[in-house]
Amino acid sequence: MIEVKGLSKKYNKELAVENLDLFVDKGEIAVLVGPNGAGKSTTIKAIAGLLNYEGEILLDSCDNKGVEAKSLLGYIPEMPSPFPLLTIEEHLHYIAKAYGIKDYKDYMEELLKLFNLDDKRDKLGGELSKGMQQKLSICCAILHKPKIILFDEPMIGLDPMAIKEVKRMMKELRDQGASLLVSTHLLDSMEDLWDRILIMKKGKVIFSKSRNELSEGEKLEEIFFEVMEE
DSSP: OEEEEEEEEEETTEEEEEEEEEEEOTTEEEEEEOSTTSSHHHHHHHHTTOSOOEEEEEETTEETTSHHHHHHEEEEOSSOOOOTTSBHHHHHHHHHHHHTOOSOHHHHHHHHHHTTOGGGTTOBGGGOOHHHHHHHHHHHHHTTOOSEEEEESTTTTOOHHHHHHHHHHHHHHHHTTOEEEEEOSOGGGGTTTOSEEEEEETTEEEEEEEGGGSOTTOOHHHHHHHHHHO
């Protein structure tokens, strides 16, 4: 699970996130939405341990900057940045070595086939299109089978078939007990997936409800616009 308590982050003197509390349970897909500049990406990066901040962030009750927490975490950034001189396959071998996993090759092949990268495994990172970079980023993030996965705009740049596979993969990860936090503007893409909606505005979570707490059949877009208009 993901627990964020009193998270605050400043850039120079500007407060990007202010005293934010957030919770994502095991086996839950939480969708983090809000206008541009609301603090979504800052929140995701803080949870991933990439920023200095004030407050407390726990991943399965472990401090998010510790080795144990990092071993549980997968992170798909908004802007993937592969190593330009490593091939697709070499990226995955590198990730496996970094996490100390040995019996990964069957799963690696499964991921490469899933995202139609198996016949492109020898392409260098610097040669990849935006969509292929995104696919590689997702493969690298889940190769070690993390219990907590952070997605920052995961669908951007993907073709329809890849989007379908990402959604199927999200469902499988949730059903296996993983906690997923997905920041996105493409609300339609998450309509049949979400378990919790978290709406941010001006650095704060102003609305947090599970699907079960809301009226049956309410759509993400409807909820978002109702809350923002209020």
